[in-house]
Amino acid sequence: MTLQDWKKLQHQPINKSKNSVSNLMLKIIYTQDRVKIRYTAHGKVSERWIKPISLFTMKNSSECTEYVEAHCELRKENRIFEIGKIKILDPNNPPNPTPPSQAPQTAPPGRIECSVNYVTLQGDYGDIESVQVTCPRCDHVTESFGTSAASVNRCLVLLREECPNAEINFYFRN
Numbered sequence: 594m595t596l597q598d599w600k601k602l603q604h605q606p607i608n609k610s611k612n613s614v615s616n617l618m619l620k621i622i623y624t625q626d627r628v629k630i631r632y633t634a635h636g637k638v639s640e641r642w643i644k645p646i647s648l649f650t651m652k653n654s655s656e657c658t659e660y661v662e663a664h665c666e667l668r669k670e671n672r673i674f675e676i677g678k679i680k681i682l683d684p685n686n687p688p689n690p691t692p693p694s695q696a697p698q699t700a701p702p703g704r705i706e707c708s709v710n711y712v713t714l715q716g717d718y719g720d721i722e723s724v725q726v727t728c729p730r731c732d733h734v735t736e737s738f739g740t741s742a743a744s745v746n747r748c749l750v751l752l753r754e755e756c757p758n759a760e761i762n763f764y765f766r767n
């Protein structure tokens with residue numbers, strides 16, 4: 594689908610999000626900077642520098658998916674990227690290489706027991722009883738409306754998908 598085809602579809606601009614990648618993209622849009630990403634699509638992984646232009650959602654069946662329109666330095670044109678397929682590698686400039694002895698060590702993938710808290714979140718029409726799940730390794734938090742087992746499971750899946758350390762763990766509740 595071409596960029597012009599995307600622009601014809603109904604979409605809603607975003608100015609805040611619960612997704613950490615989306616929030617970083619919003620900051621980069623504001624500063625008119627660029628970011629290095631790893632993008633996974635159709636089973637292929639590529640690394641590229643992009644300069645985000647806008648962030649928006651599109652309703653796909655029952656879900657709202659977040660996208661960023663950005664100028665892709667690899668393709669030398671504006672492209673649309675699905676936020677869920679992006680891993681941020683480096684905002685702004687390439688880092689100075691870290692000597693291997695000083696490089697942070699990520700834990701091997703495994704079973705991670707997470708704490709579940711029952712909280713009240715603000716919805717469009719008032720307060721909603723919800724769940725909040727926290728990863729004990731990195732303190733990353735996910736939230737979901739509702740208090741059912743399905744809401745807890747959704748949070749556990751989101752922990753795996755949104756892990757800031759790109760770990761592939763199996764998260765379960767304590």
